[in-house]
Amino acid sequence: MKLSQPNILVYDPNHAEEYAESVRESGFTAARAATTYEEAEKFLPGTEVILGWKFPTELLSSPNASSVRWFQSMGAGVNDLVTDSSIPEDILLTRIVDQFGTYISEYVFAYLLHIVKDVPRMRQAQTGRKWDSFLSDTLAAKTIGVAGLGSIGVEIVRKARAFDLKVHGLSFSGKNAKIVDHHFTSNQWRDFVKDLDFLILTLPLTNETYHVINRDILYAMKPESCLVNVGRGALIAENDLQAVLKDGHLKAAVLDVFETEPLPKDHDFYSLPNVYVTSHLSGPSTVAGVTQFFADNLKRYLNQQTLLGIVDRKRGY
Amino acid sequence: MKLSQPNILVYDPNHAEEYAESVRESGFTAARAATTYEEAEKFLPGTEVILGWKFPTELLSSPNASSVRWFQSMGAGVNDLVTDSSIPEDILLTRIVDQFGTYISEYVFAYLLHIVKDVPRMRQAQTGRKWDSFLSDTLAAKTIGVAGLGSIGVEIVRKARAFDLKVHGLSFSGKNAKIVDHHFTSNQWRDFVKDLDFLILTLPLTNETYHVINRDILYAMKPESCLVNVGRGALIAENDLQAVLKDGHLKAAVLDVFETEPLPKDHDFYSLPNVYVTSHLSGPSTVAGVTQFFADNLKRYLNQQTLLGIVDRKRGY
Secondary structure, eight states: OOSOOOOEEEEOTTTHHHHHHHHHHTTOOOEEEEOSHHHHHHHOTTOOEEEESSOOGGGGGSGGGTTOOEEEESSSOOHHHHTOTTSOTTSEEEOOOSSSHHHHHHHHHHHHHHHHTTHHHHHHHHHTTOOOOOOOOOSTTOEEEEEOOSHHHHHHHHHHHHTTOEEEEEOSSOTTGGGSSEEEOTTOHHHHHHTOSEEEEOOOOOTTTTTOBOHHHHHHSOTTOEEEEOSOGGGBOHHHHHHHHHTTOSSEEEESOOSSSSOOTTOGGGTOTTEEEOOSOSSOOOHHHHHHHHHHHHHHHHTTOOOTTBOOTTTTO | OOSOOOOEEEEOTTTHHHHHHHHHHTTOOOEEEEOSHHHHHHHOTTOOEEEESSOOGGGGGSGGGTTOOEEEESSSOOHHHHTOTTSOTTSEEEOOOSSSHHHHHHHHHHHHHHHHTTHHHHHHHHHTTOOOOOOOOOSTTOEEEEEOOSHHHHHHHHHHHHTTOEEEEEOSSOTTGGGSSEEEOTTOHHHHHHTOSEEEEOOOOOTTTTTOBOHHHHHHSOTTOEEEEOSOGGGBOHHHHHHHHHTTOSSEEEESOOSSSSOOTTOGGGTOTTEEEOOSOSSOOOHHHHHHHHHHHHHHHHTTOOOTTBOOTTTTO
8 A cells, every 4th residue: 555544433332442453454544543533532643544333523623533524334224323412524435335224125135035935833833833825926027126226225125136026116215126027216105105015115205205104104004014124224114113013004015214213122013923123234344345345436436536425415325 | 739638547645546636637628637646547548648745656567558659747856766767768768857846946045144144143132122233245346156956056046146156067978067167077076065155956866866966075065065955855865964063064954855754853954053954945847837837748749749848767767
């Protein structure tokens, strides 16, 4: 590495040193790890680039942070950062993109198949040593709707084709509209959901998508359809969803993200029979994946090229 | 339908009338249903075509059956019929082909994803109201081996591509060898299995495939690999598999077919922690599917065209 290296602060409450070590191994030796507010405060002076997760952003408005030019988030969702007024406007924000399609699409099809083939019934038969040769349903010829056609949505669409699903899509930008059989825009939610057997949410959380799945939209869905949320919790009005599920509308809801995370221990979602709760794990930020993305972006930064995953704060992601 | 219609006997111990009704609805009105030996015996004289499942074949060597020209099995596997000496050589045997790819490939990927994403751990976390944000493994970049590249194997390969798996294949005929990354022949079993993360058996049961998965082959597999059998139970030497699994070799075995079906209630497979037992349901013969195949074949029969799914008794399927 010939170019002069920026000072890098790697912040993560749990795994900062692991990430920093990986960043150093990729050739950027001036990377220091911080896991607490105090460590971050101590290392900030002179720091030009931050690779961060759950960073104490109030530090960024202090004079200590005057040298910071770029903040790379370790995640794909940045709704908390774009609305955070303590991050100065002149700090460039980037998020991880194009890393989660494989993971999240595998998660989605794991659950669609689990539900459609009725794996629980098969497991129950085994536990009871019962021969139960029932007729499973199939994904083939059913209709999936993918809300959000970014890199995650695109990968779900690709796998949906291999399962011979009919594929509908909704996106705000119209991007990738041509890869689906029917494309809907953001003022067509009711039309979009009414024919779907499976609705998959991969949208970012913005002012326009907050509680976009509410009572009205949920009741516009077919009673036997399934809802999968791998975007952000607050895409769904959770109280509405809970009421609708208790009413017996919807076959199942697969929820990896929630308005409050971790999902509070006393939440009804844990025990509703037609709800699958998972712990925001469908699109994991792995050390290897984040480091590779960050190192590529650092090279672009040093070469004054446009960075990948630049966040448009007005757009909201 | 203008051509003179053959007399058809539809035999099934449970659903004969349902199948017969469906056959009649497709235009072949001379279809009679039998569910017992006695009924079959009564209706045989004058019968030209049999659509059958678990048919009492000893009847076929009696003079009552002298008018029978063609026996269409309702299933894909015909290992019991090809070795059955009570079926006269001059009765044409056909089996259902090209009907099970969708069902069986969905079953296979339901279980591969269930295991790789560790759905049981997610379900356990939910039951315990625990936030367990662990890192799942992925199918992507792993290696699947498909033994048997008929219509079922081909459909598994197609879906494997969408999951970015490396795809190896083994077939006896060499058919479809070009659709896999590495093709192996029947004298290369050890080489075939040694690099696989997932071995999927879709082979018919013949003299050459009986117990082809034995202790030697199982130990040639990687300790963390998974075995899925959607072919026939006796492809696997079950005692060997049981011993190997108890030894902790293999991550999991997904078994839909068994040497004895229903699997006896006291069989260890039901309770081994790394075994998934299902009740020969991955490739169901549905009334609609069987009727459509049979009706197409009947039209070929009446037009003296070559039938679909002709069984070569010497080859064994």
